[in-house]
Amino acid sequence: MAKAMPIATFSEGRVMSNEEIRAVDIFADVDERTLEKFPGTVRRRRFKAGDVICREGEGGTTAFYIIDGVVEVFIGRRVGAAASRPTGLLARIGAALGQRRIGKPTHPPDRLIPIDAGSADLRYGELATRLNAGEVFGEMSCLNLAPRSATVVAETDCEMIEILRNMYEALQRSKTFKERTDAKYRERALDNHLRNVPIFSSLPDNAIEELRDCAELVAFEAGTTIFNEGEEADAMYIVRLGQVRVGKAFPGGVRYLAYLTRGDFFGETGLLRNAPRNATCSAVDHPVIESGRKRRAARVELVRIGKEHFERVIRRFPDLVDRLERVAAQRVREQQRAALTILPTVQPREVEDLGLLQGQNLMLIDLEKCTRCDQCAQACASAHEDNISRIVREGPRYEKYLVPASCRMCMDPVCMIGCPVGSIRRTEDLNIFIEDWCVGCGVCAKQCPYSSIQLHPLEALGEEESERAKRYAETGEVVNVTERAIVCDQCTSLPTGPACVYACPHDAAVRVNARDFLEASGLFPSAEDAAK
Amino acid sequence: MLIDRTQSRWALATALIGAAAVAVYLWDAPRHLNGPSGSTAVGITLGSCALAIMLFCAALSLKRRVPHWRIGKAKTWLRAHVWLGLLTVLLVGLHGAFKTGGTLTTLLWVLLGFVTLSGFAGILLQQFLPRLLLHSVPGETLYQQLGRQLENIRTLAEQVVIESAGSLEAPKTAAISADLEYTPPEPDAPEAGEPIARFYRDYLKPFLEGDPGSQLAQTDRAASLFMALRTMTPPRLHGAVDELASLCERRREFQRQRRMMIVLFAWLIVHVPASWALIVLAIVHAVVALRWKGI
Known part of the structure; x- marks a missing residue:
């Protein structure tokens, strides 16, 4: 079960008067009427060195602007640890015989980890950074009610202002504030985001500078379309703030291929192939999980690189074309895979209610064959180095089949919406995967309609907090990350395929494309029958 | 394990191997003045095959401890366990010329009987109890x-x-x-x-x-x-x-x-210990017979 996130209250510090607010440079353009309209929405906060400002995973509704001082931003997890050694005689024999288990993924230390700090990101190898005076953090929590993506601790004595959403939206319309935050973003984060795009990763510094200079910073209201499938491609984009949904129309409905988060890019295929857009991209709002309050849609901020600039760089660096081709080919492959599973227009009510056809790789257990021996769950645990089963042999039934709680590789993976650190992603073969820098906020688990994502204590996973987190934990100041989200990875890295199916002695467990399987079993009308 | 059409190949293979074993036994029997026994070359071969199958069948419980190991699908292992296990009864019978012999061999027969009958019971229960559970317990839990x-x-x-x-x-x-x-x-x-x-x-x-x-x-x-x-x-x-x-x-x-789940797994209480006892005593029997009786 997903835990309830605590939400910090907006009651500490001192409410600033309009005169005091106006004295802060970023509010220079905010008119008097706005200040009067939202009284009490800005507080002055002072923190001593070592004070905790916010904690990763907890709910938050405010953004912070640093007036003076330095803060340390970190995720309290130790990531990329070496694979645990096999314990027990059989496990050692297995390891010696080359029997593989699924361990933690590894990433290069410079891999970008997005956090909710406008001008900074973390690196996989460090998971910590600093923010200085003039920088902002907590925008996503303020605007989209996203959980805090990282723990922020005052490194020196700090002075800050804490801002509620109404005022922050007014600030975003302020020219001074926008210029200030855009400049900070260009200065600290944009280079990294450009380098994060695989096709640009090996460009020389002057080319990155050129791209940085020509990049436009644009914003879209959540829910609006950035571009439609079939339109002429005029730019590529990088996500700066918020999330973008990529959908493609197929007969029978729209398939959502991905939810992109900060640092991800899209729209390059059309530019490269000089072809129309092959998918529709739209700005997505963060799910309102805790409060359920009605609120205005949030903004999604993007970096736009126009076609003419893109082509100019391409012309100067012809070897980019090969890389771009590879990326474009990968996207096309993803779309082709997606096209294999198309929602039919007619579905029996029960199938629709159970969301069975969402399952591109649905696990089913034939209850007439299953002797309830639980070998599937044991095999799942045994196949993973953390010894945790991703399957719970419980769930709804359809005819003689049990649909256990296990990832279905949904056609619309709504679990991906709202992850504050972008740790949940879809792999090329459409699997859902949760990276090990997950902060345990539980948004994905709450979003999953089929209870297929579980939160497990770090201890149970054999994982540890980082030294930094432990240091603050000793002072009792930080509620550290204590859990991590776990989802079925379909055992794609095992040559045997899903361990649950491989280990079922009664031939009862299957992993299937739900539609094909139900059609073949006669439990679902074929397309021809439905048409009749 | 449901006994259905998908088992036909295993059933056929078992029948063929069994028929071959019987043919060899019948061909060999008249060649011995005292009649066929476990001490003849054919008898030893049949006994060795039976022991090898018993060891393989016992390995299923080890395989269950490492279900993800790439040593064959669990369903293939179970099918082999059931059908080859059934064959063992015939091979043991042919090995001992369907005689009980001394105390140890009599005990081995008794244990084999327990193992086989409890295995039959397990298979039989698996034919209908899961279905009964499905229909009579809609809100089934772990x-x-x-x-x-x-x-x-x-x-x-x-x-x-x-x-x-x-x-x-x-x-x-x-x-x-x-x-x-x-x-x-x-x-x-x-x-x-x-x-x-x-x-x-x-x-x-x-x-x-x-x-x-x-x-x-x-x-x-x-x-x-x-x-x-x-x-x-x-x-x-x-x-x-x-x-x-x-x-x-x-x-x-x-x-x-x-109640149903207790019944569904109750046969294992007899099957597993009896199987291990059978294997241990079968090994003792083989060692004693080959070494001290000078076969």
């Missing part, structure tokens, strides 16, 4: 969760009783019976929920505490008791009565599940 679920039902039922009757305590009056004539109190009177409290005291509590003789353990009797309770309570409490009836039905379901 076996390990049954205790907790039964406890949850008890808590929920007590909450319903407290909400409708005010307390779990009932006045000392006559028990509710399906045949009892009863004049209900005024619908809005505080004592309107009293029959529920009495029902809890007389029937529900013992049932929730696991009394095997409770009348609520029988579906038909429970239905008539709840019907009687409905007539004794005002309409505003009928929802509570229905909820209690539904909780009792769920408890009966879980109890049914527990």
Whole structure:
């Protein structure tokens, strides 16, 4: 079960008067009427060195602007640890015989980890950074009610202002504030985001500078379309703030291929192939999980690189074309895979209610064959180095089949919406995967309609907090990350395929494309029958 | 494991190997003055094959400990276990020329009988019990969760009783019976929920505490008791009565599940220890026969 996130209250510090607010440079353009309209929405906060400002995973509704001082931003997890050694005689024999288990993924230390700090990101190898005076953090929590993506601790004595959403939206319309935050973003984060795009990763510094200079910073209201499938491609984009949904129309409905988060890019295929857009991209709002309050849609901020600039760089660096081709080919492959599973227009009510056809790789257990021996769950645990089963042999039934709680590789993976650190992603073969820098906020688990994502204590996973987190934990100041989200990875890295199916002695467990399987079993009308 | 058409190849292969073993035995039998026995070359070969199959069958329990190892699908292992295990009976019979022999070999026959019959029982149970579970326990849960679920039902039922009757305590009056004539109190009177409290005291509590003789353990009797309770309570409490009836039905379901699952796995209590004993004694028999009897 997903835990309830605590939400910090907006009651500490001192409410600033309009005169005091106006004295802060970023509010220079905010008119008097706005200040009067939202009284009490800005507080002055002072923190001593070592004070905790916010904690990763907890709910938050405010953004912070640093007036003076330095803060340390970190995720309290130790990531990329070496694979645990096999314990027990059989496990050692297995390891010696080359029997593989699924361990933690590894990433290069410079891999970008997005956090909710406008001008900074973390690196996989460090998971910590600093923010200085003039920088902002907590925008996503303020605007989209996203959980805090990282723990922020005052490194020196700090002075800050804490801002509620109404005022922050007014600030975003302020020219001074926008210029200030855009400049900070260009200065600290944009280079990294450009380098994060695989096709640009090996460009020389002057080319990155050129791209940085020509990049436009644009914003879209959540829910609006950035571009439609079939339109002429005029730019590529990088996500700066918020999330973008990529959908493609197929007969029978729209398939959502991905939810992109900060640092991800899209729209390059059309530019490269000089072809129309092959998918529709739209700005997505963060799910309102805790409060359920009605609120205005949030903004999604993007970096736009126009076609003419893109082509100019391409012309100067012809070897980019090969890389771009590879990326474009990968996207096309993803779309082709997606096209294999198309929602039919007619579905029996029960199938629709159970969301069975969402399952591109649905696990089913034939209850007439299953002797309830639980070998599937044991095999799942045994196949993973953390010894945790991703399957719970419980769930709804359809005819003689049990649909256990296990990832279905949904056609619309709504679990991906709202992850504050972008740790949940879809792999090329459409699997859902949760990276090990997950902060345990539980948004994905709450979003999953089929209870297929579980939160497990770090201890149970054999994982540890980082030294930094432990240091603050000793002072009792930080509620550290204590859990991590776990989802079925379909055992794609095992040559045997899903361990649950491989280990079922009664031939009862299957992993299937739900539609094909139900059609073949006669439990679902074929397309021809439905048409009749 | 369901015995269905997908097993036909295994059945055919077993039959062919069995027929071949019988043919070799019949061909070899007339060549020995004292008749066929386990000490002839053919007898030793058949015995060795039987022991090898027994060892393979026993390896299934080791394979279950490392289910993800890439050493063949579990379903193939199980099929081989069942069909080759069946073949063992024939091979052992041919090896000993269907004679019991001394104490050790007699004991081996007894153990083989236990193993085979318990295995048959297991297979037989697996043909219909999973299906029965599917249809008779729609709200099936994990076996390990049954205790907790039964406890949850008890808590929920007590909450319903407290909400409708005010307390779990009932006045000392006559028990509710399906045949009892009863004049209900005024619908809005505080004592309107009293029959529920009495029902809890007389029937529900013992049932929730696991009394095997409770009348609520029988579906038909429970239905008539709840019907009687409905007539004794005002309409505003009928929802509570229905909820209690539904909780009792769920408890009966879980109890049914527990019984079925115990039966589904009970055969293993005989099969597994008997199998290991059989293997150990078969090895002893082989070593003794080959080494000390100078075969």
